[in-house]
Amino acid sequence: MAMRYIKLSNCGTAASQGRDADDVEIAATILVVGTKRRWGGSTPGHKTYKRDREGANKILNAEYFVEHPIYNPDHFRQRYRMRESLFLWIVDKVTEADSYFKQKRNCAGQRGFSPIHKCTIAIRMLAYGSIADSLDEYLQMGESNVLETLKCFVRTIANVFGEEWIRPPTELELQHILKVNEARGFPGMVGSIDCMHWEWSSCPTALHGMYKGHKGKPTMILEAVVTKDLRFWHAYFGLPGSHNDINVLQRSPVFDDLANGRAPPVEFNVNDNIYNIGYYLADGIYPDWATLIKTISAPISNKHKVYAE
Template sequence: MNRELFLKIVRDMENDNDYFRTRFDARHKTSFSSLQKCTSAIRQLGYGNVPDSLDEYLNMSDRTSRESLQEFCEGVIRLYGKEYLRRPTAHDVTILYNHHATRHGFPGMLGSVDCTHWAWRNCPMAWRGQFMRGDHNCPTLILEAATSQDTWFWHAYFGMSGSNNDLNVLNQLPLFNNLSNGTAPIVPFTINGNEYKYGYYLVDGIYPRWSVFVKTIPHATGDKRKRFSGAQEAARKDVERAFGILKSRWGIVRLPARAWEENKIRKVMYACIILHNMILKDDGLALCPDYVPDPPAVVQDLEDVRMEIRDSGVHENLQMDLVDYIEQAYIPRLDD
């Protein structure tokens, strides 16, 4: 984050929240400035510093550092969440279609969906059972994201849960709630002469056979199916890299979560994603930097929309059309 962007955030925080404004106590002694409080919050997010480690640098107590982080994350979500954590509009979807068709060879692709685990150090003892899994030795929170490229999180949404069933987390994501509620933009695309109503995401074997998901073919036989499986698995690495980039840039996500409340942890995660998107837009790396709102949508029957999304027949037809398409398409990651 360059200096100009950081100072802009500091000014916005100061104008939006009284907590970041300079105040005076009964002795006419000034409080910490907005620059000190925002610096404390950024250092905790970026380096994973514990609050009391900033005592000598900022002369700030442990309690004030924790309060600064909480107020900063809430302010970032309130001020920038609408733009930098928005769901894809019809304009964004068109850009994503073109980008993924060129980059991965998949027309109509919106991105990839996957999850990672964030260790929860201060999980309450009474909750440990529901936040434990057999493949992890400590309580964890599932962070599930729908993202579209390995170097940006422009359209990422995170659900948090301790359930072993990733589908429970999936149903909490705003992205798929919009699909189920009929509020997602409808941008059809065509493959091999067949038109499909909704864009799709690449997923692994745990997800259901819905029309908005494209899964790989396990134990593929034949050159055509093997090529499709290789292309699908190579494209899905984007979301894995995205998790790695998020954890490498924001140390607080890489280390075990220290908060006691799940809601505070969620706000920290959203703040990291929003700040990451702001940095990418400031550097000119955002794929969809301009927000173009959707026109008023026609009200759809919700039951019909849910049946269309959960149609396994469409999933099979889409997968077979992609198998035929990928056989003839040029894919940089496989053909170069």
């Protein structure tokens, strides 16, 4: 709701009111209450949209999605962080789950962005960490639409794929992971655990003290467990950057199933000793727990030096 105050002065004359000039001057304030039009979007009768959506969509398809595209599959994988077949499968699933990604006509009668166009916007934002306005020149989408598309994409991905892909491994999957890691020389290893800091460039000044740690800038921390095939089996995100890996570990649910007796059984042999708890590879900051194996503190051989890195 928008409120505007308008001051009116000298509303009248001595002749019209029959009063002295000093008494004629009237000061009135009129309160005008109305609704403010939302930022962005098309309006019937307004000037045609200034961006060439159709042209940008044609260029995008010619570069990646036609029979003989300008850029080869290696370029696609580098810029989209995945294969084209996987990207198109995600586009189909996202479009099926959320009508926002379907191509529609706006109030001015123009065709909107295609599903591939919208998903490309979101993937580019996530892959490059770029600002929303930087995609306008190439993909012809304004800042407000870019941010809305990114939010819808992330929410839809979580709703569609969360149950299958944001979870710990099943017993069958864990046995496969252990078998692969044993062949690589790490019997009993479930995965690698570590924390990384994500910069929060728009962090309010009042929160800088909480979110600024040794990185020197406001960040939020992601704790993740990943296997060789780059599959995330655990993700815990959102703690302020003033924390470290130990503080995050003490709050995360990564060992909840193990503590409550719900973890799948693990058994492996090292130096003729039988162990029944799987472990994660970690760096030197982590505590000396049975479920954590840290890097070699004083490596001697080349193999140990590579492992320690």
